[in-house]
Amino acid sequence: MEQHQEECGSVLFGDELEVCLQNIKEGDESSREKFIADAKPFIAGVVGRLCxxxxxxxxDDELSIGLIAFNEAIDRFKEKMxxxxxxxxxxxxxxxxxxxxxxxxxWNRVELHMSEGPQESTISQVxxxxxxxxxxxxxxxxERIEEIKDYNLKITRLGITFQELVKSSPKHRDTRETLxxxxxxxxxxxxxxxxxxxxKRLPMRxxxxxxxxSRKVLERGRKYIIGIAVLLYHREEYIYLNSYVRLPQGGAD
Amino acid sequence: MGQSRGLVLEIKKRSCIVITGDGQYLEVSKPRSGVEVGREIVFNRPVIYRFKATYLAVASIMVVVLAWWTFNAMLPRAVAYVALDINPSLELAIDVDNEIISARGLNDEGKKLIQRVDVLHEPLDKGVQKIIAGCVEYHYLNQGQENLVLATVTDAKRNKTYIESKENEQIKEVYDCVYTSINNTINESGVGAELIVANANLDEMKKARENSVTPGRYLLQREARKNGVQITDQELRKESIRKLEVQKNFQVGELMQTVLPDQQDSPDKLDITDKPGKSPDKTNKPDKSNKPDKPVRFDKNDKLDSIDKSNTPVSLSPVEDRATKNNQEKQNSNKSSKANAREKQSVPQGNGHFSEETRPGQQDRQLQNEDSAKKNSSSDSQIEAQGKQSVSQNNAYFSGKKGVNSTDKYSQNGNKAKQN
Structure with a gap:
């Protein structure tokens, strides 16, 4: 199971996502099952943060609701969005x-006045x-703006600014990939x-x-490594950033 | 090359920071359409890693200023200009050390003369001597002709009437230097010439330059106009001053002289004139109401004295005093040589008062008197000091128009000689 969860990251945030979704759309129920199962930690994270x-x-019922919602999302998702x-x-x-x-x-407050009406209307509105x-x-x-703000905050806490990232950002693709x-x-x-x-320092050794x-390369790209690491670590939070920046996932292994 | 896309992370004043799809952080110039954080923008690939444009601008301005400044510092600064109108018109720029740092001809003859006579980096007196000698050599100044040398000194530093200061000393030095050296050379060469040293301020010099004439001629034109004589710009440029004199029927010395009475408080208009070859009836009569029939004559020392006074209205500093004394002594010696020169010349001697009896001793005595008078710096004491020996007209003149100098020291000398 633990192994499975590890994988989920790659499914949900990796390059295979589109292929996977495509399969599900085409009616591959087993892959839908697998996909949802993979996404469970993600759903738990989102709902947990909300609650x-x-x-x-x-x-908790909230998680079930989240699970149903996730299933709904698979059906309603369109690329052109x-x-x-x-x-x-x-x-x-x-x-x-x-x-x-x-x-x-x-429900808790006025149980008697529970009605499906408003929910229906919201649904129809949506x-x-x-x-x-x-x-x-x-x-x-x-959300994207919030994400960027949050990202900025996180790297600022590590003593890095975007300006510095620009400076330490390697120009050559090879170097970049190494970092x-x-x-x-x-x-x-x-x-x-x-x-x-x-x-607030890179564990160099x-x-x-x-x-x-080599240490020299690491030293030179120190800030860039930290910036990217923060971005990757909060994969679930920085959805937009991570989906925008197509970094080679798990390239180390 | 080409275009690429990036997600805007941060917006700066003129640029924004984006992250690209392949994980590069870049700073790109702001798109004109405006930008927001989180928006995807398209930018040109060769990203301008812009230097801070303002820093660059400031730095370059500083470099330019510094360059200009050093350039200026390297160049010698002219403290005074001496314009000479012989007929070749020249302009010499003088630096602090009284050295000629630039010389240019203001008319064709002047240019020719400058080519023939090298005065650059000479001390002023030597340079002027060379020029005069050159004029004599190339027959701009001829014996037996009514020659005129009009020198105009301009203080390049200050436009206004100069106050007592170092520059003042400097200008005076230039003044005296021009005077003595020209005088000497003229006399040595044995060519008779009338010397007028005038003072123009910077404004006048500029105006003169605009009209492409020497400041001297410019002043002449202006003064002539005051006296009702019209000299057109054309004539001013083409004709020699002597010719103009004849044509328009005026006297340069007179004109330049008459500047004084009504500009008493602006001493830079002060003129020194020396007319060895002039008959007394040609000298000016600055105060005609007082003395309608008698020409006023002054000894050269008187003249210098009056210059000093008007230059330094309050009191003379000891340095200046010394300087003037030296000058006078110099001029004294000049005088004797000049007297010799005059002998040869046989110029019409006015009212016949002139004689060769101007003895050095007498002059010395007079000098002392002058000095003491100067120290008192009052016309009254001067009158007293001079009372016995000097002419009565002097008194009247001084009480009337202090500091006004007149011409024709020779006839003055003659007068004194007669009285003695």
Missing amino acids: GRSLSWER GVPFTAFARMVIRSRVTDYLRKETR ENDASLERYIKETANR IRAACYIVEHSSLYDTLQVS EVEMGTGI
């Missing part, structure tokens, strides 16, 4: 779970294609990433040992 508490699959699938799925999950939570509170598209676009824009490989190595070994967060990249 502000950790959830368990056995206990201009939004990465993950982001779209997140949007759908969030809106469904929010709706559920709202209903819950209403169903309205034009407004849905607009909604998606607006949400995507907002990205180093960043991947750090992300894959979360202990290294934690050291980075705490010491470990990376050097693990990847075989």
